[in-house]
Amino acid sequence: MDEIERRAFMKGAAIGALAFTVGGAEVMLTPRQARAQGAALRTLTADQAATLEAMGETLVPGAKDAGITYFVDQQISIPPQEALLEARIMNVKPPFANFYRAALGAIDGASSARYGGRNFAQLAANEQHEFVDLMRQNKLDGWKGPAASFVYFLLRSDAVDVVYGTMDGYAHLDVPYQPHIAPTRSW
Amino acid sequence: MANNDKVDAVIVGAGASGSVFAAVLAKAGKKVVLLEAGPDWQLDDLISSDIWGRRIKPAGSPFLLEGKNPYGYVYQAGWGTGGAALHYFANFPRLLPNDFKVKSTYGKGLDWPMDYADIAPYWDKVADDVGVSGDAKAEEIWRPTGKPYPMPPMRTFPGGDAWKKGFDALGMRLTPAAVGINSTKFKGRPACIYDGWCHVGCPIGALSNPLVTYLAKRDKRAPKSAPMRR
Numbered sequence: 001m002d003e004i005e006r007r008a009f010m011k012g013a014a015i016g017a018l019a020f021t022v023g024g025a026e027v028m029l030t031p032r033q034a035r036a037q038g039a040a041l042r043t044l045t046a047d048q049a050a051t052l053e054a055m056g057e058t059l060v061p062g063a064k065d066a067g068i069t070y071f072v073d074q075q076i077s078i079p080p081q082e083a084l085l086e087a088r089i090m091n092v093k094p095p096f097a098n099f100y101r102a103a104l105g106a107i108d109g110a111s112s113a114r115y116g117g118r119n120f121a122q123l124a125a126n127e128q129h130e131f132v133d134l135m136r137q138n139k140l141d142g143w144k145g146p147a148a149s150f151v152y153f154l155l156r157s158d159a160v161d162v163v164y165g166t167m168d169g170y171a172h173l174d175v176p177y178q179p180h181i182a183p184t185r186s187w
Numbered sequence: 188m189a190n191n192d193k194v195d196a197v198i199v200g201a202g203a204s205g206s207v208f209a210a211v212l213a214k215a216g217k218k219v220v221l222l223e224a225g226p227d228w229q230l231d232d233l234i235s236s237d238i239w240g241r242r243i244k245p246a247g248s249p250f251l252l253e254g255k256n257p258y259g260y261v262y263q264a265g266w267g268t269g270g271a272a273l274h275y276f277a278n279f280p281r282l283l284p285n286d287f288k289v290k291s292t293y294g295k296g297l298d299w300p301m302d303y304a305d306i307a308p309y310w311d312k313v314a315d316d317v318g319v320s321g322d323a324k325a326e327e328i329w330r331p332t333g334k335p336y337p338m339p340p341m342r343t344f345p346g347g348d349a350w351k352k353g354f355d356a357l358g359m360r361l362t363p364a365a366v367g368i369n370s371t372k373f374k375g376r377p378a379c380i381y382d383g384w385c386h387v388g389c390p391i392g393a394l395s396n397p398l399v400t401y402l403a404k405r406d407k408r409a410p411k412s413a414p415m416r417r
Contacts, residue, residue: 081246178382179235
């Protein structure tokens, strides 16, 4: 990350938004806005993004529109010491992109092996739920990557972050936010 | 570093321990340099958000976990000025007299080379330094008589009240926890407003983090950071 990008990020930290690239320009957006405006992905491939989005939505409904893919993609593209990911406090070794690549690859590898060559995003809803139930118990054959239950835990945490961890999420749960210092935007 | 000036003490780590050593030495007239690998956090960095609050948790190489039941440590740890004491719940329990004599009393572990009476004056001193709220008199059912805490206990809420009711019904005593949080104004710092964001840092200084206690008078003219390689 060059110095200009870094400054943009730190400014974002102050106002509660993250730096995304839309139409070649750097803009400060929430992950939900980044998805709605079609921001460019920085690190994840289209297939990885589709897998993450489908998994996030399966784990926590609403995570797709809340921009889980854009949140994670932006966060694994910045220096780890600036990252806000749950992975940071779960002793995952930086760069965090390596963990997500391995995790998403393991999901699609196991999905493909179990469901006739189909990636997780291509599964029917009932198959996705079955897959997740096995994943959380480390019972998927052909799983190659970080422990499945740990992947389940971390991706669920990311999904909870974008859906419920924000000021909007608290409001949705009817829990008073009561901040000392609030992000000036509700994300 | 910015220069090669000689100092009396170099302390590595500006957290719960390093901040106390630095302040005590500096107050005694010693010239102290406090080294810290993380950012020089200020109170207004402590944003009330579970997501943004992760910035004050460690970053970098992971901890090496070993043993039969390795347990992650990063969530409880800190980095930068204040260390883990920037985002703790400020519980200040004391050991009990028999904790110092477990070998001679129970045949387990080791006895300490000091006893409760030796260390109690220092607990009292720290309580006065950082501000502790609690009910010392109520604690005397299990510890010796001592100085009162500088502030009365924190208020209780329905969850705690329910526990108290259950304990009372069983004839058991439950006392307010001693915490390094202001139940009243203390040394120019405001009282707690009970909004529940202790775990991501208290920017009003009602919770006794090192930024408002032992490091409050540090020389901020010093270089904020210097490149550090591991």
